[in-house]
Amino acid sequence: MADRKLRMGLIGGGEGAFIGAVHRMAAELDGEIELVCGAFSSDPERSRRSGEHLYRLPAARCYPDYRTMFDSEATLDPSRRMDFVTVATPNHVHFDAVVLAIEAGFDVVCDKPLTHRLEDALTLADRVEQSDRLFCLTHNYTGYPMVREARSLVASGRLGRIRRVSCEYLQGWLASSEEASGNKQAEWRTDPGRAGAAGCFGDIGTHAQNLLEFVTGERIEAIAADLSTWVDGRALDDDGNVLLRLSGGGRGVLSASQIAVGEENALTLRIYGEQGGLEWHQMSPNTLRVKWPDRSVTLRRTGGPETSTEAVSATRLPAGHPEGYLEAFALLYRNFARALRARNDGRTPDLDFPGIAEGVRGMHFIDAVVKSANDGGRWLDLPGKRKTRTEER
Numbered sequence: 001m002a003d004r005k006l007r008m009g010l011i012g013g014g015e016g017a018f019i020g021a022v023h024r025m026a027a028e029l030d031g032e033i034e035l036v037c038g039a040f041s042s043d044p045e046r047s048r049r050s051g052e053h054l055y056r057l058p059a060a061r062c063y064p065d066y067r068t069m070f071d072s073e074a075t076l077d078p079s080r081r082m083d084f085v086t087v088a089t090p091n092h093v094h095f096d097a098v099v100l101a102i103e104a105g106f107d108v109v110c111d112k113p114l115t116h117r118l119e120d121a122l123t124l125a126d127r128v129e130q131s132d133r134l135f136c137l138t139h140n141y142t143g144y145p146m147v148r149e150a151r152s153l154v155a156s157g158r159l160g161r162i163r164r165v166s167c168e169y170l171q172g173w174l175a176s177s178e179e180a181s182g183n184k185q186a187e188w189r190t191d192p193g194r195a196g197a198a199g200c201f202g203d204i205g206t207h208a209q210n211l212l213e214f215v216t217g218e219r220i221e222a223i224a225a226d227l228s229t230w231v232d233g234r235a236l237d238d239d240g241n242v243l244l245r246l247s248g249g250g251r252g253v254l255s256a257s258q259i260a261v262g263e264e265n266a267l268t269l270r271i272y273g274e275q276g277g278l279e280w281h282q283m284s285p286n287t288l289r290v291k292w293p294d295r296s297v298t299l300r301r302t303g304g305p306e307t308s309t310e311a312v313s314a315t316r317l318p319a320g321h322p323e324g325y326l327e328a329f330a331l332l333y334r335n336f337a338r339a340l341r342a343r344n345d346g347r348t349p350d351l352d353f354p355g356i357a358e359g360v361r362g363m364h365f366i367d368a369v370v371k372s373a374n375d376g377g378r379w380l381d382l383p384g385k386r387k388t389r390t391e392e393r
Contacts, residue, residue, distance in 0.1 A: 006337050007036040009073065009082040009106070011066045011097050012089035014040035014050035016184045019111060020088045023138075024055065026329035027086070032337040037061035037082055039069045066097050070104040084108060084134075084340065090188040091116035091196050095124055098135075102127055107134040107340055109333070113206050113366060114359030116196030121363040128356045134343060136336045139210040139354040141267065143328030145302045145314040146288040150271070150278050151215045152308035153290065159273030162216055165244065165252035167208040170266040174200075174238050174258040177231050192235050197370045199236025201227065204267075205256035205369065206362040210354065211269055212244075212254065213361070219247040220365065222381050227373035230259050242369055243379075285324055 008027055013020015020040065027033040037057065040050035044064030051062025063069035073081045084107035087097045095115045101108050114137060115121045128135045141147060153159065178186035188194040189203050196202050213219060227240035238259045244252040267282035277291040286302040300307060303319035314331050317323055332353045339349035368380045
């Protein structure tokens with residue numbers, strides 16, 4: 001396997017989709033992976049058309065649905081069949097697609113959140129853990145070099161005990177009823193049947209939750225939530241704020257909005273310890289601001305001097321050459337590809353990417369946020385160690 005590219009299948013990502021092309025570009029960026037097949041739409045003709053025209057694939061590898069794809073690919077000679085599949089669909093499809101992929105013997109990369117219901121997430125976690133398949137959840141913001149630098153800095157203890165965290169993810173694209181205008185991306189994200197129990201907090205709030213826990217190395221142990229739905233007729237939240245209590249004793253606030261007029265993709269993380277603080281902005285991703293009580297703010301830059309081994313390993317270009325969203329996404333694919341090669345070669349894989357445990361954490365977060373908000377902002381505990389469906393009972 002080391003002498004060839006890994007072969008990828010794709011579910012979703014057809015005409016009108018955003019994230020499918022991102023997955024394909026990110027997967028192929030490091031020369032480790034190539035897209036060879038897919039089921040790109042629930043409409044068979046659109047799937048064929050998307051595969052042939054968007055991805056330049058032969059018609060025979062553009063399947064009418066993912067069940068047919070799994071059945072057909074499993075019968076191909078190993079020299080041609082896909083090695084793994086990426087699930088890039090609305091949330092309600094994730095569970096069935098991942099289960100069928102695992103049963104067919106394929107490793108999986110899946111969009112977040114893990115599923116659209118907590119119960120399905122717990123069941124899916126058991127299925128993944130009982131298999132020998134690798135599973136990656138694309139919390140892509142963990143792939144930025146300066147996010148890795150922030151994580152390393154916190155882990156070093158130089159900031160001291162974490163006292164306060166603040167993470168906000170602000171967008172403005174749903175400030176009006178985009179779902180009523182035929183916007184495909186808005187339609188499914190505001191539909192409880194496809195998105196799940198939360199709108200904004202299921203879509204981008206879970207990114208903020210994952211980023212915060214990834215960098216601090218701590219768990220969110222309890223939350224108190226206030227959710228709002230500002231656009232008339234919308235069934236799910238489009239804005240909200242959540243108070244946090246962390247496992248290390250710190251406190252914090254997590255805010256997410258898709259009605260913040262004029263905001264594009266403003267994901268910001270601030271962490272304050274006893275001896276220092278840090279600040280990172282996704283829209284200026286190559287800079288990490290580090291703050292000290294007795295000297296001026298210092299800037300750490302992607303590819304710059306004194307950056308940690310962890311940050312360097314995520315950096316592709318010399319300092320001053322911007323690295324961003326696609327490169328961060330690609331890091332997860334690169335690490336997943338290397339883990340898959342190691343596993344198949346009989347070596348122990350390095351699982352340096354978000355997995356099933358992070359997916360279940362996100363679903364517990366969504367569930368608690370919605371329940372707390374519906375109960376007037378009551379404080380609710382989140383499970384510590386991820387529990388399986390059986391343990392939950």
